[in-house]
Amino acid sequence: MGVAGPVFVGAPPRKGVFxxxxxxxxxxxxPVPEIASVLVRSLASCGELEWGRTRLAVRGxxxxxxxxxxxxxxxxxxxxxxxxxxxxxxxxxLPGDEYFVxxxxxxxxxxxxxxxxxxxxxxxxxxxxxxxxxAVRGAPRIGAKVRVELDADARFVAALRxxxxxxxxxxxxxxxx
Numbered sequence: 001m002g003v004a005g006p007v008f009v010g011a012p013p014r015k016g017v018f019x020x021x022x023x024x025x026x027x028x029x030x031p032v033p034e035i036a037s038v039l040v041r042s043l044a045s046c047g048e049l050e051w052g053r054t055r056l057a058v059r060g061x062x063x064x065x066x067x068x069x070x071x072x073x074x075x076x077x078x079x080x081x082x083x084x085x086x087x088x089x090x091x092x093x094l095p096g097d098e099y100f101v102x103x104x105x106x107x108x109x110x111x112x113x114x115x116x117x118x119x120x121x122x123x124x125x126x127x128x129x130x131x132x133x134x135a136v137r138g139a140p141r142i143g144a145k146v147r148v149e150l151d152a153d154a155r156f157v158a159a160l161r162x163x164x165x166x167x168x169x170x171x172x173x174x175x176x177x
């Protein structure tokens with residue numbers, strides 16, 4: 001299951017502060033239909049969500065599909081909805097940092113190896129979002145959303161859309177839109 005933190009429309013930017021407004025969205029999702037259907041039913045019966053100390057009114061629910069998986073091997077663009085966590089020697093890396101592409105490519109190759117599929121090639125970061133920091137069970141998770149291009153086996157891309165990119169995907173990071 002992936003969770004993307006609230007995004008508030010028209011929230012005034014302030015350095016070092018996560019600002020809010022009266023309108024926004026939170027994305028919850030899963031590539032597993034049984035989990036997604038439980039999320040939809042649960043959220044439909046909710047009047048509000050507690051996000052930390054903030055109460056968010058649920059005003060509606062919309063289903064959003066990630067689009068079809070590629071039918072053939074080749075170049076594909078993937079965009080994450082949640083930050084991608086990548087590390088090198090215990091240091092969190094962000095897109096643009098030395099070793100970011102190398103470590104993300106290593107992560108993807110490792111996942112392909114575990115699945116018995118060919119490793120993707122030609123990883124390029126096309127776009128990156130701002131640095132985001134989260135605490136998960138007291139430990140920091142630092143990353144950024146990315147849009148990447150890679151040359152990959154269609155089966156690997158389908159699996160990656162369920163698995164996610166980077167580290168800590170079990171905690172909802174690297175969720176592919």
